[in-house]
Amino acid sequence: MNDTLGHQIGDLLLQQVASRLENTLRKSDTLARLTDETVARLGGDEFAAILPTVDSERSAVVVAQKIHAAMERPFPVEGHTLSIGISIGIVLYPAHGSEGAALVQRADVAMYQAKHNHQGFAVYDVKLDHHSLSQLTMISDLRKAMEANQLVLYYQPKIDIATGRLCGAEALIRWQHAERGFMPPDSFIPIAEQSGFIVPLTAWILDSAIRECAEWHRQGIQIPVAVNISARNLQDPNITTVILETLEQHSVSNNSLIVELTETAVMSNPDLVLDVVTLLESKSVHVSIDDFGTGYSSLANLKKLPVTEIKIDRSFVMDMKEDNNDAVIVRSTIDLAHNMSLKVTAEGVENQETWDLLRAHGCDQAQGYFISRPMAPADFLEWAHKFNATAKTATN
Numbered sequence: 001m002n003d004t005l006g007h008q009i010g011d012l013l014l015q016q017v018a019s020r021l022e023n024t025l026r027k028s029d030t031l032a033r034l035t036d037e038t039v040a041r042l043g044g045d046e047f048a049a050i051l052p053t054v055d056s057e058r059s060a061v062v063v064a065q066k067i068h069a070a071m072e073r074p075f076p077v078e079g080h081t082l083s084i085g086i087s088i089g090i091v092l093y094p095a096h097g098s099e100g101a102a103l104v105q106r107a108d109v110a111m112y113q114a115k116h117n118h119q120g121f122a123v124y125d126v127k128l129d130h131h132s133l134s135q136l137t138m139i140s141d142l143r144k145a146m147e148a149n150q151l152v153l154y155y156q157p158k159i160d161i162a163t164g165r166l167c168g169a170e171a172l173i174r175w176q177h178a179e180r181g182f183m184p185p186d187s188f189i190p191i192a193e194q195s196g197f198i199v200p201l202t203a204w205i206l207d208s209a210i211r212e213c214a215e216w217h218r219q220g221i222q223i224p225v226a227v228n229i230s231a232r233n234l235q236d237p238n239i240t241t242v243i244l245e246t247l248e249q250h251s252v253s254n255n256s257l258i259v260e261l262t263e264t265a266v267m268s269n270p271d272l273v274l275d276v277v278t279l280l281e282s283k284s285v286h287v288s289i290d291d292f293g294t295g296y297s298s299l300a301n302l303k304k305l306p307v308t309e310i311k312i313d314r315s316f317v318m319d320m321k322e323d324n325n326d327a328v329i330v331r332s333t334i335d336l337a338h339n340m341s342l343k344v345t346a347e348g349v350e351n352q353e354t355w356d357l358l359r360a361h362g363c364d365q366a367q368g369y370f371i372s373r374p375m376a377p378a379d380f381l382e383w384a385h386k387f388n389a390t391a392k393t394a395t396n
Contacts, residue, residue, distance in 0.1 A: 012077050024070040057123055064088045064121040087114040088121035096124045139195050146204050151175050153208050154374035158367045161359050165391050166384055170226040171209040172374045193232040202233050206246045212377055214250045221384045226258040231265035234272055240279050254284040262291045281306040310337055314348025321353045331361045
């Protein structure tokens with residue numbers, strides 16, 4: 001509402017929401033004897049209500065249903081008729097905790113569960129709580145690892161299929177935990193996103209990758225580096241500033257960075273993504289759509305985004321030589337992307353046969369174990385020098 005109609009309209013809408021929330025609670029049959037309820041705005045678009053006389057889950061659900069129904073009615077604001085969505089998280093004392101801070105945090109967990117499932121409301125369930133003690137410990141360990149430089153970025157090369165030349169590298173985070181051993185990104189990145197720690201972690205990744213890219217350039221390896229940005233990062237209003245300032249700090253040209261966004265992240269909030277991508281592309285920072293084909297979208301849905309590249313998900317590429325359906329999907333995606341002036345990178349290239357098929361279909365770039373596994377910084381730099389020397393010799 002703020003972006004479309006201005007902050008004044010947004011503020012008036014919040015006032016009406018607060019008034020309707022209070023009136024709904026006071027008129028509720030369930031709360032007929034309620035005289036000391038507390039309703040508060042926690043910030044942004046979040047409200048909380050403490051209901052001392054509601055002593056059962058069933059009664060709490062009834063209240064949530066009434067609030068949800070009340071908020072579904074349109075709001076008349078300054079000549080506009082506005083409709084909003086609402087998600088409600090329910091937590092019970094003492095069943096779900098005895099301390100106020102814990103109850104608020106768990107109500108927040110339930111609210112996000114309701115939002116994720118489009119249920120309107122949800123009661124807290126410990127099975128769905130990703131903020132368990134072990135995970136909180138992991139976040140603490142991750143913070144310490146980042147501060148102690150115990151994390152490292154590995155780099156996987158990208159090759160131009162037509163020329164056979166090195167044309168880029170993707171930065172991939174690695175963590176050798178002191179007690180848990182090697183931890184792949186999938187085991188800690190989701191927890192970092194849920195906790196909000198993904199914001200400082202991404203800043204660290206950007207700084208490390210761009211600094212390494214500057215070293216490549218000093219040694220004559222003139223290629224861009226690709227960094228993954230999560231859906232949670234896109235909600236950070238400072239993300240573009242962090243990207244541009246880090247590039248400037250290391251004296252790396254903006255077009256030497258490729259920001260990779262997953263297709264799922266793009267489709268989860270297309271308007272927000274459009275703003276971020278448009279700003280980055282206007283500053284010559286290129287944007288790629290990663291894991292394409294897994295997010296239930298299409299190139300038509302992405303045509304408004306000023307991106308330069310899509311990366312076909314490995315699940316389609318790896319089996320394309322045995323599965324004709326996958327081969328058709330890959331070939332069609334390449335043709336459609338080229339018609340939209342987009343480059344195409346295939347992930348998960350693991351053998352010569354797949355490489356040859358991609359080349360026959362006109363795919364632009366390839367990435368996968370057939371070329372190289374991800375490598376530590378020093379190993380990648382050594383590999384890149386040898387690869388470039390070999391490629392130069394082959395063309396002379």
